[in-house]
Structure formats: C-alpha cells, structure tokens
Amino acid sequence: MEDYIEGALAAGHIRPSTSPAAAGFFFVGKKDGGLQPCIDYRGLNAITVRYPYPLPLVPVALEQLRGVRVFTKLDLQSAYNLVCIRKGDEWKTTFHMTHGHYEYCVMPFGLTNAPAVFQALINGVFQDLLGKGVIAYIDDxxxxxxxxxxxxxxxxxVLTRLQRHHLYVKLEKCKFHRSAVxxxxxxxxRQGVEMDVVKVRIL
Structure with missing residues (x-):
C-alpha cells in the first residue's frame, strides 16, 4: 500500500488532501496476480450526475466480424490515469489511509462516470476506424x-494513434496477428464468435 502511494505521488496522480470527505481505500486481486487499487466511492457516486455517454453493445459490435481472418487484441495500461480531474473537483476523490488523506489529480477506478468518460475519449481517438477494422470497449x-x-x-x-494520444498498451496482455483471440x-x-468456455463454466 505504501509503495502504491509513493509511486502515485511521484507520478502526480495523487496529492495530499485536506478535504473533509474521504472514502475507504483497499486493494483487490487481478487475474494476472497483481493488485488493483479500489476506493469505495458509493457515497460520491450516489450524488453524481450521470454522464450519459453510451458504451458499445458488445454482441452488436461483434456482428461485423464475418469474413475476418486476422485479429490483434490490445489492452491499455493505466488508461484512466490519463484523464485529469476537473480543477477544483479533486477534493471529491479523497481517500483516507492510516497515515493521511490523499486526493486524485487523475481519474481513478470506481467513479460512476469513469467508464463513459474514457469511452468518449477512446472513441475520439478511433472515430473514423470504429466498425472499419477496430472495436474499442473502454480500454480493450x-x-x-x-x-x-x-x-x-x-x-x-492503431498503435500510432495511441502513441500520439499518450495511450500505451500492456504488452504482456496483448495478442498480435492471431487467427483466434x-x-x-x-x-x-475465422469460424465465427462463441462464448468463452472458461467463462461459461464459471457461470
């Protein structure tokens, strides 16, 4: 936890806060064995005005894949951290720890509007390519x-556009030039689209 705080402070993602409000902070496990910082923003989200930007309907998006033979899957790294919190609103994102309060200068996970805000950003990056060789669902x-x-x-x-917008991929989670992903x-x-058997077994 202290390592995360030190790294986030050094990167300019957070700063010390004197906000009277604060949310709980904890980590959750990730599929790759790492840890994802998670903040309990339920109180803040309950009074947040929703940003009505739609996320793609995945089954509809996948209908365009007929006749496709080659695929590349990209996963963006720390994507939300590239979106700045509006100046003056940073105090609303404050979280507390045993040794202090901190507030985010960039968009953290857990905010109710975070997925829609980032979807709007990524759609702007690939606007003329969406449905013409590219599907973008938040950071996938x-x-x-x-x-x-x-x-x-x-x-x-695609990689050139990501670099131009200071968006970078997690290389270890990407799959390039595959016949199936x-x-x-x-x-x-090439045979079509079907549910992931592993996901179905979990259900």
Missing part, C-alpha cells in the same frame, strides 16, 4: 482484418 481494443497484409497496416495505424468474454476466430 480489437483490430480485425480480412488479410495479414492489410492487418499489419491497421495495427500500425478471446475478447470481452468471447472467443473470436
């Missing part, structure tokens, strides 16, 4: 093509 991106030659060009364009709970291949 799928690039798809009918041929390997064109796919290489598409992936290069898992994406948002589905297995996608």
């Amino acid at each position: 991106i799928l690039v798809y093509s009918a041929s390997m030659e064109y796919h290489v060009h598409q992936v290069r364009e 898992t994406f948002l709970g589905y297995v996608i291949s």
